[in-house]
Amino acid sequence: xxxxxxxxxxxxxxxxxxxxxxxxxxxxxxxxxxxxxxxxxxxxxxxxxxxxxxxxxxxxxxxxxxxxxxxxxxxxxxxxxxxxxxxxxxxxxxxxxxxxxxxxxxxxxxxxxxxxxxxxxxxxxxxxxxxxxxxxxx
Numbered sequence: 001x002x003x004x005x006x007x008x009x010x011x012x013x014x015x016x017x018x019x020x021x022x023x024x025x026x027x028x029x030x031x032x033x034x035x036x037x038x039x040x041x042x043x044x045x046x047x048x049x050x051x052x053x054x055x056x057x058x059x060x061x062x063x064x065x066x067x068x069x070x071x072x073x074x075x076x077x078x079x080x081x082x083x084x085x086x087x088x089x090x091x092x093x094x095x096x097x098x099x100x101x102x103x104x105x106x107x108x109x110x111x112x113x114x115x116x117x118x119x120x121x122x123x124x125x126x127x128x129x130x131x132x133x134x135x136x137x138x
Contacts, residue, residue, distance in 0.1 A: 023050060023100045024110040031096050031119040038083040038119055040096055047073045054099040054107070055081055061116065065097055086121050093120050 028043040040055060050073045056065035071081055086094060095116040101107040 022110065023047060024053075024098060026110075027114075029096070029098060029117050031094070031117045033086075033119050033121040035122060038086045038094060038121055040081045040083065040098075040117070041079065042098060043078045044073075044076050047076055049103045050100055051103050052101045053079065054101060055083070056097045056099060057083065057086075058095045058097075058116070059092055061095055061118070065095070065116075067099075086123075093118055 023044055023046055025043045025045055029040070030042070031038055031040045033039075042053075044050075053071040053073065054067050055069040055071065057068045058065040068083060068085065069081055071079060083094075086092070095118050097109055097116050099107050099109055
């Protein structure tokens with residue numbers, strides 16, 4: 001019985017260590033479209049040794065994610081990033097992931113065992129053309 005109790009205490013300690021090390025709150029990553037831009041939101045719990053959050057986007061659920069932006073940490077907080085480059089296609093489903101980067105050079109995807117966040121983005125042809133014209137002058 002004592003051996004079983006020690007095992008449960010050890011298991012609880014390991015679980016607590018991993019849970020407290022969570023940077024991005026589980027289930028907090030969301031994305032939505034307003035017909036012009038896509039907004040990605042998430043919240044954090046523990047940003048110890050975090051140097052950046054890298055936003056990755058793909059048009060495929062299974063891969064092809066490319067970095068589109070880097071957001072600096074500001075302490076446990078609520079974050080919002082607006083993807084203004086999503087206007088280029090009329091109707092597209094975009095998939096997003098957030099990579100957490102640390103001071104020791106390591107990085108990880110906090111929701112690796114969860115599916116990427118998806119958003120259906122519909123942009124009118126007029127908005128898409130106007131967005132392309134604006135992008136030429138940036």
